[in-house]
Amino acid sequence: MNYRVIKEDDLFLVTDPLGSIKEGNEEGFGLFTKDTRFLSRFEVTVENLDMILLSSHAAENYISTIRLTNKEKYIGEEIGVWRESIEMERKRFIAEGVLYETVTFRNRNAYPVELEVAIRVDADFKDMFEVRGYRQGQGGTLHPVVTDRNSIRFSYSGSDRLERATVVRFDPAPKTISGKEAFYSLTVSPFGTEILELSVVPEINGHAPQPKDRGEAIHCLQQSYQQWDNECTQIETDNDTFNSLVNRSLKDIRVLLTDVGFGRFPVAGLPIYSVPFGRDSLIAALQLFSFNPEIARGTLKTMAAYQGTRVDPWRDEQPGKIMHEIRYGELANSGVIPFTPYYGTIDATPLFLVLAAEYYHWTGDEEFIRQLLPNIEQALDWIDSFGDRDSDGYVEYLQEADKGFANQGWKDSVDSVVHKNGSLAQPPIALAEVQGYVYDAKIRLAVLFERLGRPDKATELRESAARLKSNFARDFWMEEEGYVAIALDHEKKQVESVTSNPGHCLWSGLLTEEQARKVADRLLEPDMFSGWGIRTMSTESTGYNPVSYHNGSVWPHDNSICVLGLARYGFHDHANRVIEGLITASRHFEYDRLPELFCGYPKEEGYPIPYPVACSPQAWAAGTPLVFIRVMLGMEPDVPSGIVRLSPSLPRGIHRMTVRNMRVGGGTLDLLVQQTDDGQTTLKVVSNSTGLQVVAG
Known part of the structure; x- marks a missing residue:
């Protein structure tokens, strides 16, 4: 288009x-x-x-x-x-x-x-x-x-x-x-x-x-755009392509910001999804932390305002569930479609919890978290009740709304969860990455509840997370492939396709060290890594098609989450290869902008091929280069503990990066990262008004 x-x-x-x-x-x-x-x-x-x-x-x-x-x-x-x-x-x-x-x-x-x-x-x-x-x-x-x-x-x-x-x-x-x-x-x-x-x-x-x-x-x-620039972290590197990519991302995020009465948050994308959108808005807000953590607050408040309150199969709504999408047009208002809002998403609820925990760790804003606590507890209750339909410890989805979505993860095409023999998985379906989001949410929130004086709740969450990790290693691991299955189907059989979804499990910390190494290596093998980015599905899987929406294309946001996961487990060289591929790909798109997705053809064929109907600009695609900054810095704030951890690693093509006005806690950081000729990376804290201890290494 x-x-x-x-x-x-x-x-x-x-x-x-x-x-x-x-x-x-x-x-x-x-x-x-x-x-x-x-x-x-x-x-x-x-x-x-x-x-x-x-x-x-x-x-x-x-x-x-x-x-x-x-x-x-x-x-x-x-x-x-x-x-x-x-x-x-x-x-x-x-x-x-x-x-x-x-x-x-x-x-x-x-x-x-x-x-x-x-x-x-x-x-x-x-x-x-x-x-x-x-x-x-x-x-x-x-x-x-x-x-x-x-x-x-x-x-x-x-x-x-x-x-x-x-x-x-x-x-x-x-x-x-x-x-x-x-x-x-x-x-x-x-x-x-x-x-x-x-x-x-x-x-x-x-x-x-x-x-x-x-x-x-x-x-x-124009003044409002200038104010946005002033609010955000300023980045400058010695790589003009990357500088242009970051600047484009900030402009795109700004135009996608909307306020429906609870603070600014990013809508999903133009031209089709300029509305509150649970999964997309939450992930984009997560991507934005190193540039503007305040957007997470508006996103959390918006999602909390529309949190499910009743059982309504027409809208796939249940108490505590975070919405998928809301619409304001005639068809929604007159009850023809169930988007008022519609709740048919399996991942928005745990992602809401991950965002809340991350906001707390990045800002230390305990007062706001206490205000949000009822919504957090309702979301946790949903995970363990309605989310886990058969009480097996996994969160599954099943479409109930006649006019809703059959597949309710981020890969929501009808053919996106496919067995090795080509048959489509039947619901209820437990997606691998969703279990990761749940695990991560519980581990992070355990820390929060402990600091809020509720040790019993913290213990409960940690024990539940530990069981999930143990069971996941047993039930989702495909020995023959040495990889994680995309999902379990209605019979609890593995859906054996090799996909990018396990990269999200790296981000969540759900995998064992041995599993993480194998997943990291596979993500960078030629069947998964096109040279421009990680494909959604392996070229060796039955459902692969480089022009498929979810079964072989490259999604920048998907790559950004994989990059976060690779860095979390210490695979910095892997992460940098993905970053380098996407930076190079951006040169081939209009306005130096990463689109929502592009086709999965290999880099050897010349240039990245646009997907015919990708949204552009699109929030979580725009957020992808902003994630790269966090990964390059190796940044993990823990404001309640008074610490900011930094472990920088620069990809090829970037030898110097200056960071100004990065908001953490109640202050800002100015940083200088340089890579020497022998490949060593140095960090200098130029200015620190946060009152936090910067721990490097």
């Missing part, structure tokens, strides 16, 4: 590279908020000239610039307008719920040029699920278009009893407005300029933002 996207808060625009949304588009383009398409057509054309694209970019995420120029125009046998002498620039940005666009025409000729300009707009108010191809359509009513001298208003009464409208305003007023079209007759003076300005305002139940002065709006937007 070739598109341009800009976003701010809950409003985002997706267009083709020319900046247009054409009539009858089937690509999912539009202006969206609250899971509704408020603009389904948006074209600016010069009726008496043929225009061609010069450039199109949205590198800043919140502002997009498209430049076009003309082909020559003949009047009879004479050239009336020389080619490339008229420029049309479309510049748009989003601020405080309003889309602003400025269309500028520049005449490079020494004579005036007449331009007939048409602006065509429409709004179909389709639900995001319908835009994505969901078969059950709207049940509401589209009303007749209302126009005046400088605006077009579209409106819709939804089956969910919400009134939605879109108002498009033009300045100056068009020559004529006819239905959904506005027409201008412009005379552009020699070497002169003509400017048209538009604003698009979505309205729900009469509530609509008010457009501001454009200069003021863009200034406030």
